[in-house]
């Protein structure tokens with residue numbers, strides 16, 4: 001009986017291996033599927049630990065989530081080279097902005113996530129099963145992207161409370177995933193939030209995934225991601241009239257850094 005199960009297991013593994021070798025689409029789907037499975041199972045395991053250790057929804061749970069997610073890179077041969085972590089070492093709250101390429105970003109996020117830092121996420125994530133539960137327990141701030149008014153209200157509330165709560169807030173200012181090797185124009189919410197709370201903006205840039213990850217080409221191999229935490233940009237004394245300039249400044253700095261980290265030829269920079 002046991003030998004039968006072993007043979008079945010070996011047969012299924014062999015079949016998957018052959019399919020992965022033969023078809024890049026199968027290879028890609030299985031690797032992404034496995035990533036999602038890790039997220040679902042990791043969340044299911046982490047949620048009771050969060051509840052037992054911290055009792056409910058709190059940013060302290062991010063430490064537990066981070067510990068779990070930091071192991072994921074070993075399954076996919078993804079490595080990180082991080083520079084500038086000292087730029088997180090500022091007193092008090094801040095807004096962290098970074099580029100957003102894929103759901104794989106959760107690995108890069110947790111690789112550098114400072115203590116007491118929550119992310120802004122789309123409200124749909126709340127319904128992603130155990131992943132939604134763990135994101136809720138971690139204190140993620142949910143916004144409705146389809147309603148500017150409601151998103152602005154949520155963020156105005158965060159601006160009022162983040163100093164007292166001593167939290168940093170991580171925002172993806174592109175507002176959606178973008179794996180083109182360039183940046184989408186930035187939304188302004190993160191920068192309004194920084195100005196309203198009068199806290200610095202810390203840009204974080206991840207090199208382009210395109211050499212090892214491209215859903216359109218069914219590409220997902222091992223790879224190295226360079227990460228750079230840039231010096232904080234002060235917002236003390238700035239008003240809502242300065243938000244556009246602040247947004248442009250962050251965008252330009254981050255785009256230059258993205259191209260530098262990705263070893264992008266200069267004509268690519270000029271073409272878009």
Ligand SMILES: CCCCCCCCCCCCCCCC(=O)SCCNC(=O)CCNC(=O)[C@H](O)C(C)(C)COP(=O)(O)OP(=O)(O)OC[C@H]1O[C@@H](n2cnc3c(N)ncnc32)[C@H](O)[C@@H]1OP(=O)(O)O
Pocket residue numbers: 038039040042043046065068069100106119120121122125131134135138140143144145147148151152155156171172173174175176186187188189190192193
């Ligand atoms: C153990 C295993 C675990 C596994 C797993 C764990 C993972 C554990 C980590 C989870 C981590 C999740 C990570 C999720 C990641 C995402 O879900 S990314 C998607 C959600 N995030 C975002 O969208 C953030 C970026 N978006 C923004 O900031 C947008 O500005 C907003 C607030 C959504 C508004 O959207 P919009 O209306 O489309 O944007 P925008 O054109 O910027 O604004 C329109 C107008 O409103 C103004 N405005 C915008 N915001 C404001 C404001 N706050 N105040 C005043 N005016 C404002 C603008 O200035 C603009 O006016 P004008 O300047 O043109 O006159």
Ligand SMILES: CCCCCCCC/C=C\CCCCCCCC(=O)OC[C@@H](O)COP(=O)(O)O
Pocket residue numbers: 035036037039040100102103104105106122125127128129130131175176177178
């Ligand atoms: C009972 C319902 C069961 C639902 C099960 C859903 C299972 C979900 C499985 C794995 C999801 C792993 C996702 C990890 C978190 C990723 C966060 C993320 O990257 O969100 C994307 C969001 O930033 C932007 O979204 P769009 O690019 O605008 O789209």
